[in-house]
Amino acid sequence: MALGVVILAAGQGTRMKSALPKVLHPLAGRPMVFYSIEAARPLTSLPPVLVVGHGAEEVRQAVGEGVTYVEQREQLGTGHAVLQARPALEGLADEVLILYGDMPLLTTETLHRVVEARRETRATLALLTVVAEDPRGFGRVVRGADGNVLRIVEEADAKEEERAIRELNAGVYACDAAWLWDHLPQLPLRPKGEYYLTDLVEMAVGEGRRVVATATPDPTEVLGINTRVHLAEAEAAMRRRINRRWMKAGVTMIDPETTYVEADVVIGADTIIWPNTVLRGQTRIGSRCQIGPGAVIDNSIIGNDCRVFASVVEGAVMEDGSDVGPFSHLRPGAHLGAGAHVGNFGEVKNAILGPGVKMGHFSYVGDAEVGAGANIGAGTVTCNFDGRRKHRTVVGEEAFIGSGTMLVAPVRVGRRAVIGAGSVVTRDIPDGTLAYGVPARERGRVKEGEGDGP
Incomplete structure (x- = not known):
């Protein structure tokens, strides 16, 4: 029939x-x-x-x-x-x-x-x-x-x-x-x-x-919706239904009443969602993650074993084991490689931070590619806009960017290069080179062990 x-x-x-x-x-x-x-x-x-x-x-x-x-x-x-x-x-x-x-x-x-x-x-x-x-x-x-x-x-x-x-x-x-x-x-x-x-x-x-x-x-x-009051009532009912479904599937929600998960979001088992977290759009979150408190994730892909702490992630990708926060912002096009770390008050936009990159705090990386194992010191800024166009910055693998550095794009910092604190980099720095100053100039070669992270 x-x-x-x-x-x-x-x-x-x-x-x-x-x-x-x-x-x-x-x-x-x-x-x-x-x-x-x-x-x-x-x-x-x-x-x-x-x-x-x-x-x-x-x-x-x-x-x-x-x-x-x-x-x-x-x-x-x-x-x-x-x-x-x-x-x-x-x-x-x-x-x-x-x-x-x-x-x-x-x-x-x-x-x-x-x-x-x-x-x-x-x-x-x-x-x-x-x-x-x-x-x-x-x-x-x-x-x-x-x-x-x-x-x-x-x-x-x-x-x-x-x-x-x-x-x-x-x-x-x-x-x-x-x-x-x-x-x-x-x-x-x-x-x-x-x-x-x-x-x-x-x-x-x-x-x-x-x-x-x-x-x-x-x-x-x-529940039929005829007014904004009805809409809010339906939203609350739908939110409870969605949250129950994910908790039954193996997701921990510390406080479901302050956890907002939209209908198309997917969450892996053994992930913990802390209070005041908002998950929106086509967001995909892997297993064993720690999300929140105070996280907003919109249309982003989060791998396994990641942490998002009191930060905003939108249109971004976080590979396995990466973390962000507190109080940081991954903007559209941000991509954190496996194990990459963005600490507090950092912003990444349309940029790739390779595996193991450390960007501890107070930095902006936009329109850039940062190689695996590089260190971005506090207060580093990629100066990507010249008033008319955006330009890219490339930082090589295991490079060390000192605190307060301005990287004036387009510019390339080579593999295992070291940039001294407070420098303004306006020209390419070759691999394994020590450079510092305003503007930064080549001062010698990096000795074995210099620029290595902790």
């Missing part, structure tokens, strides 16, 4: 008070509609049908391929929105699953349960419900004396006794496709000028057809 999926994402979301379409507001680093698409995708061999409307082109650009787009040009209600999907699914699907693009916490397991409830009972329609004390504006599920579902009444239309009902309609439906396409055009026009999808329930019951409901035990799953 082929299942079609319709995801409603056409609403303007006026209560968000934003120019951005509601379903594109980010949640744990992804537009919220991505979660609805990903939750539904495993249930069907057909591309999910995404009904767009307000900001349709923005939604298309953000979501990209992998879904079928249909547009609801007039905002005439949820029933009218689903009807727009008919040309995309009729004749291809025997049943249709309908959900919203602003309910990002729904899981594949819950959606599957709704589909199975319809199949097992051979019902015309199955719906997802939730029992909650706070109705959050959801419609009420009205049942008869025999416990069967009779209708759904929207909160605005509910009588006082109906408002007291705590079984709420979550807005997820599984329907017989032929019956759905036949009855959507028959929905009554409501006083607000809209066609309500919820009226299908009463239509099916009136025809003597079976309607079943399955309840989710987790009210957070059906």
Whole structure:
């Protein structure tokens, strides 16, 4: 039996008070509609049908391929929105699953349960419900004396006794496709000028057809986002879900409540995340790392056995055993080789620090390549910008750069060269050469053992 999926994402979301379409507001680093698409995708061999409307082109650009787009040009209600999907699914699907693009916490397991409830009972329609004390504006599920579902009444239309009902309609439906396409055009026009999808329930019951409901035990799953307050609540729920998943996978979080991990981040086993840490984007962290406290890592690759202490790492690579911090910044293009060390108040940008390089403190290395085993003394600066263009600095393997050195690019310091403290290097220094001064001049050859690190 082929299942079609319709995801409603056409609403303007006026209560968000934003120019951005509601379903594109980010949640744990992804537009919220991505979660609805990903939750539904495993249930069907057909591309999910995404009904767009307000900001349709923005939604298309953000979501990209992998879904079928249909547009609801007039905002005439949820029933009218689903009807727009008919040309995309009729004749291809025997049943249709309908959900919203602003309910990002729904899981594949819950959606599957709704589909199975319809199949097992051979019902015309199955719906997802939730029992909650706070109705959050959801419609009420009205049942008869025999416990069967009779209708759904929207909160605005509910009588006082109906408002007291705590079984709420979550807005997820599984329907017989032929019956759905036949009855959507028959929905009554409501006083607000809209066609309500919820009226299908009463239509099916009136025809003597079976309607079943399955309840989710987790009210957070059906948290719909209509305001920034709802968005913050969903963010907190998603963060707890993500953190639990990683802790179950072998990651230690000292304080999960102050640890922010976005949905696409990957963390290796036996890594420890300390409080006030933010992991964003496509960040990949290896095993046995120490991250934080106070670390921000964005779209970066961190190897095994690394440490990031109270520092910002963005668009950077740290190979196995390297470390940074506290209070340092790896900017885009920074690459620390295995065992490289960047201490406190250092900044690296678009530069490679080879294996074992030591850059202890108060230094800036930008647009540079530093060879393995080199030492960058405190206060060293690569002067890479001449006011118009950027230039590169190359420091050879095992070179020793004294404290307070200015490397005026383009410039090359040779392998095992030693630069005296306070120098301004404006010309290339050959391998194994001792140089110092302002400007730095060659003063002799480096003797065996000079310039070696501790």
